[in-house]
Each structure stands twice: as C-alpha cells, then as structure tokens.
Amino acid sequence: MPSPVPVTRLLPKDIYPSLDFGTCSSPLAKYSLGTTLQVPVQRLHGKVGSRLWSTVIHWKELRSVQPVGSGGFGSVYRAEYLGDTVALKKVKKCTKNKLASRQSFWAELNAAHLRHGNVVRVIAATTCMPSDLGDEGSIGAILMEFVGDRNLHQMIYGCDELEDRWLRYATDIATGLRFLHSHSVVHLDIKPANVLVSSEDVCKIADFGCSLKLDLGCEVNSLSPSLSHVGGTYTHRAPELLKGERLSPKADIFSFGITLWQLITREQPYSGDRQYVLYAVVAHNLRPPVQEHPVFRSEQGGLCRTLLSRCWSGDVCCRPSAQELLPHLEQLTSQI
Structure with missing residues (x-):
C-alpha cells in the first residue's frame, strides 16, 4: 500500500x-x-x-x-x-x-x-x-x-519519426518495469503519457501516484478501502483490476501491451464510450485491433502479435513477467 x-x-x-x-x-x-x-x-x-x-x-x-x-x-x-x-x-x-x-x-x-x-x-x-x-x-x-519536455504520448501522436526507435523505447520501459518489480513496486498506470523521453532519447517511467509497494511474493486485494487511490487509465487498465480482483505486477504487463501496440501502430487503442470499453474489455475480451492491421503482417509483425496476445491476456498467469519480456523484445530487434 x-x-x-x-x-x-x-x-x-x-x-x-x-x-x-x-x-x-x-x-x-x-x-x-x-x-x-x-x-x-x-x-x-x-x-x-x-x-x-x-x-x-x-x-x-x-x-x-x-x-x-x-x-x-x-x-x-x-x-x-x-x-x-x-x-x-x-x-x-x-x-x-x-x-x-x-x-x-x-x-x-x-x-x-x-x-x-x-x-x-x-x-x-x-x-x-x-x-x-x-x-x-x-x-x-x-x-x-528533470528528464525533458517530451513524453511518449506526444512523440507517438506528434510528428516524431519512430520507425527505428519504437522497439528501443519498448525495451527501456520493460527494463524499468523489471527493476521496479524486482523491488516489489507496481506502477499501475503505465501508458505513453507517463513515460518521459530524455534529451539522450532514453525512456524513463514517471508518475507513481497510482503505485503500490507490495510485500515480497504477495498480491493485494484492489477493493481494500485503504487502496482507494488505485486507478490508472481505463484504456490501459488490466481486466482483473476492472473486476476488483487481486492485483500483481502482471497488471503492469497488461498496460505495457497496450503501450507497445500504440508504439507500433501510432493509433488510439479504443474508440467509443468509456463504459462500453470497460465492459467489453472484461466481458468480451476487447483488445486493440491486430489481425486486420497491415503493420502486423510481416515476420516481425507476427512476433509482435504473439507477444501482444500474451501481454494483454485475460489470464494473468499467461502474461510474461517483465524479466521474460526482454528476450522477446531482443528477438524482435534481431528481425529488423
């Protein structure tokens, strides 16, 4: 807490x-x-x-x-x-x-x-x-x-060219998450706007206002009255949190998956009413579009599809840890 x-x-x-x-x-x-x-x-x-x-x-x-x-x-x-x-x-x-x-x-x-x-x-x-x-x-x-004036959201939806940088940015975020999780800190609001980009073009995780410090090896019931600040951004929030179930570092992995999709496509993950999105994510396994998107049709795109499906799986156990994410990102790098 x-x-x-x-x-x-x-x-x-x-x-x-x-x-x-x-x-x-x-x-x-x-x-x-x-x-x-x-x-x-x-x-x-x-x-x-x-x-x-x-x-x-x-x-x-x-x-x-x-x-x-x-x-x-x-x-x-x-x-x-x-x-x-x-x-x-x-x-x-x-x-x-x-x-x-x-x-x-x-x-x-x-x-x-x-x-x-x-x-x-x-x-x-x-x-x-x-x-x-x-x-x-x-x-x-x-x-x-002071990291700089830019965050990742501004870069994704601005005029910056990300073709040769998105994978490096994703690796920076995953590396930061691996470190935080190894110290039992769960961020709970990973999204492009909360990732700052330095003048050296390095991503740094910021804004810990929704974070939790967990006891080693423990999960926390997100419905506890003492956790009323737990929120995050609904477009990136893991379904187990939306359902009021127990939270773990894997909630950050779900948010990372949505963020990775944004880095790849440079599009908004969802459209429509907020309440509809919340309901559909939980009840109908709604996720950002992948199959019909042209960027995922290459060999590298196929690897991205597989990684995304694991990161934003509704089954917490199927998501990789931050430690396990890094070899997958390295494999993607080898495809460039």
Missing part, C-alpha cells in the same frame, strides 16, 4: 545506522509505525546527485520556477536547484476525494529510494512548503530530476 515504510525496508542494514534522519509528517499515520515518516536525508554537496532522497527541500535554492503541466493530482514546474535543472511537482488536495489525493502523494514516493536509468529519480519530498510557493490546496511537494 502507499503508506510510508520503515527505513529498514528501504536500505541495507549496513547503511541505515550511519545516516542522518529527517521527519516528514504522514497523512496516513495510522498505517505507519508512528505518526511521522523517517527517511534518510541526503548530504548535499552543491549538487543534487546524491543517491538518497531527502525530506528537506532548500527552498531558497530553488530558482526560475516555470510551469510545465498539470494533472488530476498536481502541477509540475521546471526549476533550477543547487545548480541543476529539476522538476518540482506540487500535489494538490482533491476536494472530492481527499484520501485519494493524500494517498497519491505518498504513492509517488514508493520508488523514491530506487535508482535506475529508466525510472525518474526523486531528489526530495516534503509536506512543508513556504507560503510564497505553497497554497492551502497543496499536500506537499516532490523534487525530481
């Missing part, structure tokens, strides 16, 4: 005793061991490149704050911090569902202690904001590495 976890769950025992700690109040205190969250505070040496995230944002060091975009639970800004370009996300309260907005903030930190080239890095997070930058509608702020 998205509530804070003890630092002993985040770091090896030979590391955490030597660290300084800061305190960050948790709105989900009843799920933690106490009323506050203790996380390791990174020691700053003029740069934000420390491998540990901090509960302290040095607000006086934040400069040139410019809006980048906004979503359901927050707004993102580009800024300069300690000499580096960073992204600042302010998580706002949702008046209709205050619990969900608080859970979204803490879910953003499920992967904060992790470092990987295909996952957006968290630098710092806090529930304490200065009056000139915060507002009464903000729960807290998260400081992250």
Whole structure:
C-alpha cells in the first residue's frame, strides 16, 4: 500500500545506522509505525546527485520556477536547484476525494529510494512548503530530476519519426518495469503519457501516484478501502483490476501491451464510450485491433502479435513477467 515504510525496508542494514534522519509528517499515520515518516536525508554537496532522497527541500535554492503541466493530482514546474535543472511537482488536495489525493502523494514516493536509468529519480519530498510557493490546496511537494519536455504520448501522436526507435523505447520501459518489480513496486498506470523521453532519447517511467509497494511474493486485494487511490487509465487498465480482483505486477504487463501496440501502430487503442470499453474489455475480451492491421503482417509483425496476445491476456498467469519480456523484445530487434 502507499503508506510510508520503515527505513529498514528501504536500505541495507549496513547503511541505515550511519545516516542522518529527517521527519516528514504522514497523512496516513495510522498505517505507519508512528505518526511521522523517517527517511534518510541526503548530504548535499552543491549538487543534487546524491543517491538518497531527502525530506528537506532548500527552498531558497530553488530558482526560475516555470510551469510545465498539470494533472488530476498536481502541477509540475521546471526549476533550477543547487545548480541543476529539476522538476518540482506540487500535489494538490482533491476536494472530492481527499484520501485519494493524500494517498497519491505518498504513492509517488514508493520508488523514491530506487535508482535506475529508466525510472525518474526523486531528489526530495516534503509536506512543508513556504507560503510564497505553497497554497492551502497543496499536500506537499516532490523534487525530481528533470528528464525533458517530451513524453511518449506526444512523440507517438506528434510528428516524431519512430520507425527505428519504437522497439528501443519498448525495451527501456520493460527494463524499468523489471527493476521496479524486482523491488516489489507496481506502477499501475503505465501508458505513453507517463513515460518521459530524455534529451539522450532514453525512456524513463514517471508518475507513481497510482503505485503500490507490495510485500515480497504477495498480491493485494484492489477493493481494500485503504487502496482507494488505485486507478490508472481505463484504456490501459488490466481486466482483473476492472473486476476488483487481486492485483500483481502482471497488471503492469497488461498496460505495457497496450503501450507497445500504440508504439507500433501510432493509433488510439479504443474508440467509443468509456463504459462500453470497460465492459467489453472484461466481458468480451476487447483488445486493440491486430489481425486486420497491415503493420502486423510481416515476420516481425507476427512476433509482435504473439507477444501482444500474451501481454494483454485475460489470464494473468499467461502474461510474461517483465524479466521474460526482454528476450522477446531482443528477438524482435534481431528481425529488423
């Protein structure tokens, strides 16, 4: 669940005793061991490149704050911090569902202690904001590495040429998922808009507001009241979640399959009323069109069809793990 976890769950025992700690109040205190969250505070040496995230944002060091975009639970800004370009996300309260907005903030930190080239890095997070930058509608702020201005959705449906890059992008996403799943983090909202593309043309998984940190080897009942924030985008959401059944990392694989189809075809996965799509995905095994699409008629296209059918299978057991995805993507690469 998205509530804070003890630092002993985040770091090896030979590391955490030597660290300084800061305190960050948790709105989900009843799920933690106490009323506050203790996380390791990174020691700053003029740069934000420390491998540990901090509960302290040095607000006086934040400069040139410019809006980048906004979503359901927050707004993102580009800024300069300690000499580096960073992204600042302010998580706002949702008046209709205050619990969900608080859970979204803490879910953003499920992967904060992790470092990987295909996952957006968290630098710092806090529930304490200065009056000139915060507002009464903000729960807290998260400081992250600034990946760039482009996400995969913009590239798929824009003018960018993807003929020689879509498979590399898919491999980046699968590699990021393999890493997250190996640390028991399930993203639950994998889609092109939540994959950022860096200036080095590398895909990084972002926006962990729907994520969950699972106990090793366990699944979670998505209908639990404590998981009210679990949502994701309906076009990419696995049928077991739509049915309120137990969730696992395989839910991300289903979403990856829809995303891979978008990378290949550069089309929208579904058309029509939202409720119809939700019903048809569950009751009639509706999936994006493959058989009649010309791009799937080549030898490589046949391999893609097979992989897609496994990724978005209604039977969770038939879907490959993120680890198992990578050899299939390598096989596709050999067909180019």
